[in-house]
Amino acid sequence: MRTWFRRVWETDPRRDPNSVVYILLAFFGLTFPIIANVLSGGSPGFLLSVAGDAGVYLLLTLGLNVVVGMAGLLDLGYAAFFAIGAYTYAFIASNHLAVTPLHTALHVPFWIVLIIALFVAASFGVILGAPTLRLRGDYLAIVTLGFGEIVPRVFKNAATWTSGVNGISALDTPVLPFWIQGPWSGDRLEIVQNFKIFDPLAYYVIMLVLVVTCVVLVRNLQNSRMGRAWAAIREDEVAAAAMGVNTVQAKLLAFAIGAAFSGFAGTFYGAKLSLVSPENFGFSVSITVLVMVVLGGMGNIPGVMAGSLLVYYVIFILLPMLPDTATSVANALGLSGLTQSSGDFPGIGEFASRLKFLVFGLILVVVMLVRPEGLLPSRERQQELKKGTHDDTIIEDVQAEVG
Amino acid sequence: MSEETILRLDHVVKRFGGLVAVNDVSFDVKKGEVFALIGPNGAGKTTLFNGVTGLLPPTSGSVLFEGREIAGTKPHKVAELGIARTFQNIRLFEYMTALENILVGEHCRMRAKLWDSLFKLPRERREEQEVTERALELLRFVGIERWANSYARNLPYGGQRRLEIARALATRPRLLLLDEPAAGFTPQEKVELMRLVGKILESGVTVFLIEHDMKVVMGISKRIVVLDHGELIAEGTPDEVRNNPRVIEAYLGKQH
Numbered sequence: 001m002r003t004w005f006r007r008v009w010e011t012d013p014r015r016d017p018n019s020v021v022y023i024l025l026a027f028f029g030l031t032f033p034i035i036a037n038v039l040s041g042g043s044p045g046f047l048l049s050v051a052g053d054a055g056v057y058l059l060l061t062l063g064l065n066v067v068v069g070m071a072g073l074l075d076l077g078y079a080a081f082f083a084i085g086a087y088t089y090a091f092i093a094s095n096h097l098a099v100t101p102l103h104t105a106l107h108v109p110f111w112i113v114l115i116i117a118l119f120v121a122a123s124f125g126v127i128l129g130a131p132t133l134r135l136r137g138d139y140l141a142i143v144t145l146g147f148g149e150i151v152p153r154v155f156k157n158a159a160t161w162t163s164g165v166n167g168i169s170a171l172d173t174p175v176l177p178f179w180i181q182g183p184w185s186g187d188r189l190e191i192v193q194n195f196k197i198f199d200p201l202a203y204y205v206i207m208l209v210l211v212v213t214c215v216v217l218v219r220n221l222q223n224s225r226m227g228r229a230w231a232a233i234r235e236d237e238v239a240a241a242a243m244g245v246n247t248v249q250a251k252l253l254a255f256a257i258g259a260a261f262s263g264f265a266g267t268f269y270g271a272k273l274s275l276v277s278p279e280n281f282g283f284s285v286s287i288t289v290l291v292m293v294v295l296g297g298m299g300n301i302p303g304v305m306a307g308s309l310l311v312y313y314v315i316f317i318l319l320p321m322l323p324d325t326a327t328s329v330a331n332a333l334g335l336s337g338l339t340q341s342s343g344d345f346p347g348i349g350e351f352a353s354r355l356k357f358l359v360f361g362l363i364l365v366v367v368m369l370v371r372p373e374g375l376l377p378s379r380e381r382q383q384e385l386k387k388g389t390h391d392d393t394i395i396e397d398v399q400a401e402v403g
Numbered sequence: 404m405s406e407e408t409i410l411r412l413d414h415v416v417k418r419f420g421g422l423v424a425v426n427d428v429s430f431d432v433k434k435g436e437v438f439a440l441i442g443p444n445g446a447g448k449t450t451l452f453n454g455v456t457g458l459l460p461p462t463s464g465s466v467l468f469e470g471r472e473i474a475g476t477k478p479h480k481v482a483e484l485g486i487a488r489t490f491q492n493i494r495l496f497e498y499m500t501a502l503e504n505i506l507v508g509e510h511c512r513m514r515a516k517l518w519d520s521l522f523k524l525p526r527e528r529r530e531e532q533e534v535t536e537r538a539l540e541l542l543r544f545v546g547i548e549r550w551a552n553s554y555a556r557n558l559p560y561g562g563q564r565r566l567e568i569a570r571a572l573a574t575r576p577r578l579l580l581l582d583e584p585a586a587g588f589t590p591q592e593k594v595e596l597m598r599l600v601g602k603i604l605e606s607g608v609t610v611f612l613i614e615h616d617m618k619v620v621m622g623i624s625k626r627i628v629v630l631d632h633g634e635l636i637a638e639g640t641p642d643e644v645r646n647n648p649r650v651i652e653a654y655l656g657k658q659h
Contacts, residue, residue, distance in 0.1 A: 217521050224520035224527065225513045228499075232507040235496040242456055242490075244482030244511030244574050253517065380498035 021302035021376060029208055033201055048200035052272055054312045055207035056265045060285075061292045061308035062214050062301070063261025068290065069299035069378070070222060071254035072234030073132075074141040077148020078289055080128065081121045081259035083281035085266020087155060088117040090168040090276045100161050110174035110271050114210075117263035125259025129252050136237075148286050156278040167277025173197060174206070174271050203272050210264055219301055221257070230254055231380070288315065295367055297374025306375050314363055319356045326352035407434040408467075409578055409609050410455070410486075415464035415474075417450050417633075424450040425461070426633040432578070437600060437610045439620045441644075442630035443653055448613045449491055451630070452580050456488050457481045468578065483511045487576035489567040491583045491613070497556035501547060501566050504555050505538040508573025541569040545599060561592050565599070572603070579603060581612040585619045597623050621645065629653065 028035075032051055036044035060082060067075045091097060091106070093113050098105040108116065132143045155162045162168065179195035181187040197203065221227050229250045232240035241247050270276050288311065296307015327349040330338040341347040346354070367375070373382050410432040417425040425447040432438045440448050453459040455466055457478040466474040473481055487508075496504050513534060519527035542548040545565040550558050555566060564584060571579055581600075585593050593616065600610055600623050614620045620627065621641040629637040629644060631653040637644050644650055 220523045221517075221520055224523075224531070225510055225515045226517060226520055228503060228507050229510055231499055231503070232496050232510075235498060236494050238458060238478075239490065239494040239496065240507065241478040242458065242482060242488055243508050243570060244479050245507065246477075246479045 016379075017376060018300065018302050021306060025302065025305055029211070033204060045200045048204045049272075050317070052200065052203040052207050052268075053316070054309060055204075055211055056269045057289065057292065057312050058211050058305060058308045059207075059214060059261050059265035059268070060289045061296070061304050062211070062218055063258045063265070064289050065293050065299065065301065065304045066218060066221075066230075066261070067254050067258035068293050069304065070227065070234070071230040071251060073251060073254060074137065074144070075255075075258070076141050076145040076283075076286055076290065077128075077151070078144075078258070078262065079281045079283070079285035080148045080151035081125060081262040082266045082269070082285060083151050083155060083276075083278070084124050084259075085117045085121045085263035086270040086276045086281070087162065087168070087266070088120045088263070089113050089267040089270035090171055092116065093172040093271070094168060094170060096163070096168045099163070107172055110172065110267070114264060114267050117267040118260045119263075121263030121266065122256040122260040125255040125257075126252050128259075129255030133248055133251055145283075145286075148283060152278040152281045155281075162278075165278065167275055167279075169275045171270050171274045171276070173274070203268075207268060210268065214261055214264065215301060215305070222301070226250065226253065291364065295364065295374055297377035299378035299380065300374070300376055303374055303376030303378065310375070314360060319360060322356055322359065323349040323353040408432070409434040409469060410611065411465075411467040412451075412455075413465045413467065415451070415454060415461045415466060417447070417454055417459065418462045424633050425454065425630075427464070428630070428633075428635045429464075430628050430635065430638060432609060432611050433626075434609055435604070435607075436625040437604060437612065437623050439624035439627045440611070440613045440630060441615070441617075441620055441627060445632075446630040447633040448630055449582055450633075452488060452582055452613065455481070455580065456486060479511065482574050482576075485575070485577040486580065487571035487574045487578075488580035489564075489571050489582055489584060491586070493563050493567055495555040495563055495567060495570070498554055500552050501542060501555055501558060501562075502535070502538055502551045504566055504570050505541055505573045506534060508570040509534040509538065510574075512573075512575055538573060541572055542566075544572070544602070545569040546595075560587060564588070564596075568599070568603075572608070576608060578609045578611060581610060581614075583613055583615060585614055585616045588616075593619055 033044060033048060036047035036051070040047055060078065063081075064075065064078045067073050067078070089110075092108045093106070093110065095105045097103075128144075128147045132140050135143055156164055158164075174197045176195040176197065178191055178193050180190075181192050181195075182189040197206075229240065229245045232243070232245055233247055233250055237247055269280075289308075292308040292311045293304050294307075295311060296305065297303025327339050327347075330336065330348045338348040341350070345351065371377075408431045411429075412431075413429050415425055415428045416423065428447075428451065440451065442448055450459065454461040454474070455468075457473070457476050457480065460475040464474065465472055468481075468484060468486060471484070473484065473486075476484070496507060499507070513530055515527045515530050518524075539548065539551060542551050545568055547558065547562045547565050547569070550562055550566075555563065558566060568579075568581070568584065584600075585596050588596060597619060600612075604610055612620075612624070624641060627637075627639065627641055627644045628635055629647070629650050631649075636649045636653060637647045639647070
């Protein structure tokens with residue numbers, strides 16, 4: 001731990017801002033419940049719940065970053081694994097199986113489903129990954145796009161098992177075997193058995209633990225034998241194979257690990273919402289997560305995390321607020337006439353809500369123009385986009401040699 | 404020096420559609436020698452390397468490495484068995500550092516399982532440290548340790564060629580295939596390369612190289628085979644090959 005602090009202390013943040021971003025993210029993650037409490041004037045439930053949902057996307061981004069950023073396999077159907085994770089929870093942690101041809105409901109505890117969903121999603125990662133192994137680049141992207149469309153459609157049409165478009169509802173609430181209640185939660189001091197988790201703060205804490213676990217694991221992996229093999233495959237698959245990297249195995253592993261994270265995300269999502277429906281896992285989810293990865297800085301873990309939180313904020317908080325904000329700005333400026341519809345003009349609120357995705361598009365375009373390598377790129381990616389200006393490194397090297 | 408055969412090609416044929424790139428080629432590479440393959444452009448030399456390393460398996464014929472059939476074996480398996488190679492057009496992992504490039508070479512000799520890496524178990528940390536030390540040693544061995552933390556693409560040309568050799572050596576091969584290692588080198592660099600090949604040979608690795616530069620080939624190889632239009636036209640010591648009329652014809656055309 002001490003060496004870690006020293007390393008952070010001694011790194012120049014202008015050269016390697018990663019440590020700083022990790023610290024900021026950790027600080028933000030730990031203090032968010034307090035911030036939410038202050039911002040909402042004492043009832044942080046809604047904000048914490050939103051943060052939990054943002055965490056789902058954070059997990060998805062971390063997972064897709066393994067596939068796209070680290071191994072360089074463009075996956076446009078990532079939401080499929082998210083769906084598989086969520087449906088896994090729906091099947092084995094609700095009354096639903098009783099109305100399927102199985103006629104027996106399963107109620108596996110949330111904590112165990114997390115592990116099961118991890119393996120189920122990882123297996124599907126391998127199954128869906130296997131036929132794509134001979135493909136590269138654009139071709140791979142198209143096939144994964146196909147999988148992304150097929151999986152929700154299967155859940156939609158296999159109605160006997162999944163109750164189709166209605167989805168599966170009333171999923172089990174996560175339960176702790178025992179929990180200590182006390183005055184801090186407004187109860188008598190006692191040990192409660194089978195404590196049901198409803199409090200958004202509890203979901204927030206679960207999500208925080210999941211995210212931290214995933215970040216630690218992916219980071220370990222990136223600086224390991226397999227992480228280097230992925231990087232090598234991304235750079236030059238033929239050379240990697242000739243150097244003894246089993247490219248088939250490495251790529252399947254990337255798919256499996258990427259999928260495993262969305263298994264986590266899916267389980268949490270199902271448990272928190274208590275409902276899964278095929279509509280929730282469409283193409284837009286895959287694309288949103290991909291945008292988060294690319295905009296944050298492919299391959300760099302704190303980068304994609306920052307990208308994920310930013311894009312989530314824009315899509316799910318900033319844009320929905322846009323009509324109301326526009327209306328109140330118009331009122332404040334004394335232009336309340338604008339808020340009324342007249343002729344073709346629908347009123348500024350409605351007008352802004354129609355422009356939502358234009359605004360989103362503009363934000364994306366501007367960010368990618370200003371930071372083509374992403375907000376916080378990996379050093380490899382930074383170099384790739386600096387082609388032609390790399391001579392200074394050699395000069396530095398020579399200086400190091402002379403000095 | 405033993406006369407043990409390390410690599411035997413037996414009637415190897417490689418066709419691309421109607422084109423016969425390598426036609427019925429047979430020869431032996433002996434353990435502990437520097438063996439050279441020469442021939443005009445398009446003679447099928449690199450195709451032969453690709454056939455041996457599994458990148459483009461031969462159409463027919465057999466390739467025996469230490470008595471074991473490897474024709475059609477996957478490239479990573481071939482590397483694991485103990486054959487490493489470099490490429491004619493340098494194929495480094497450009498956006499990884501020189502050190503990381505070599506660590507990729509160590510990949511197939513590392514034992515860390517996914518589990519070990521995920522949780523950074525002590526044995527994984529120990530292994531990481533070991534391979535890093537070995538990689539630094541290899542950088543020193545080829546003389547580019549000062550660029551350990553530079554991106555491979557930022558190394559000067561000669562450094563990149565050396566890094567490729569070091570990366571290949573990191574797989575701990577018993578047979579090293581070098582595809583035109585002296586291409587684009589200055590005379591000084593060629594001398595250094597020949598010295599390096601000598602060092603590699605001393606460390607117990609058999610060297611099989613393709614080279615255009617006759618000074619290099621004649622200077623370091625014990626035996627030479629000559630390929631022309633996919634066919635083996637001569638085999639022997641440098642002196643024998645130099646004076647072989649068919650070789651002279653292949654390189655300079657028929658005498659009138």
